[in-house]
Amino acid sequence: MGASLADARVAAAGRDACDPLAAIRDAFLLDDRTIYLDGNSLGPLPRRAAAKVGATIEQEWGRDLIASWNTAEWFRKPWSVGDRIGRLVGAAPGQVVVCDSTSINLFKAACAALRMRPDREVIVSEAGNFPTDLYILESAGRWSGGRRLRLAGRDGALDELIAADGADRPALVCLTQVDFRSGLRHDMAAVNQRIRAAGALGIWDLSHSAGAFPVALDADGSDFAVGCTYKYLNGGPGAPAFVYAARRWHEAIDQPLAGWIGHADPFAFELGYRPAEGIGRFLCGTPGIVGIAALEAALDVWDRVDLAVVRTKSEALTEAFIAAVGRFADRHGLELATPSAVAARGSQVSWRHPRGYAVMKALIADGVVGDFRAPDVMRFGFTPLTLRHVDVIDAAARLERILDEERWRPFEGGRGSAVT
């Protein structure tokens, strides 16, 4: 470690000594040799998750069997767990349900929003949005009478597309608040204002926001939102996602996957579909109780956490990483792909490098786990519940050594794994 990084490490150790989140790290299973900078892709395991899932399986399923739909309140889980997520994203109770995947929830919300704007043809998003969002929006447009997708970065600037007139007036604006590649963060309140002024409806994808910083869906005037729970929220691989709709729209929502759990009275077994009152009409089929149990173990940890404190630490971690890598970035051709203004980013830092794939593989082999996003982005996620300030400096030091000594060379030539 160079002298200047050594100084930075001393300062980081000082911050760790008075970190209000330091004790939370123990709530997760982590191995001290690994610096895990991929909690923005798959959050680590809450230690209590195995016991919680075990109890759900052995007692509730194993012994109490079907009675658990009532006695363990399985049937209420989409709402009760939804409200716990609602607290983390600034939604008052009764506006969030936990169900399905982010992709499916986006389809339901997009089709519902498009039905509420039948006389407009256009869906606005961004060319850099996460592919599933773009694929789903394209499909929702196709299944909603042939709406057109216009993308900021391909068809014009975002503000212009939102404010477009005539045949290009948007019905729906769907954005991921934090860009999965660059980490750029939208100002939710400001964008919502533009969407409202245009007479359109908005859907926010909070996959890289929920659990990363305070989100104020209600206060910022949002219409709809979706997001996943297996990234910053630590709900486990493929954990159930969530969907939010502002109360003012509930009665107007007509979503396409009209399954029996979203019916007003599922156990009346009526011949025709009548949607539930409220946010429950976004539900479709039977909730996955075992997956929800793991998510609840994660939310038990979140109940002890103040998201304003999370954001303050997140800013310190990303600032420190940018400064530490910045010391050798030019020398090695690393280009910062994340906004340098702290308010304009989420909780990740991305660096472009022409050998990014091989460098990331070498880093992972050296115990620093980040990920790679084509074509050349090395992505580092900073999860304040589990990371120490010194981890950031140690990760930068290992990156510097890999570049100085060209330890990435053996990893060149290939994208071997299905998941990068």
Ligand SMILES: *Cc1c(COP(=O)(O)O)cnc(C)c1O
């Ligand atoms: C991770 C992520 C998803 C994931 O969708 P799934 O349906 O859970 O596979 C969707 N959108 C964004 C922006 C994401 O970052």
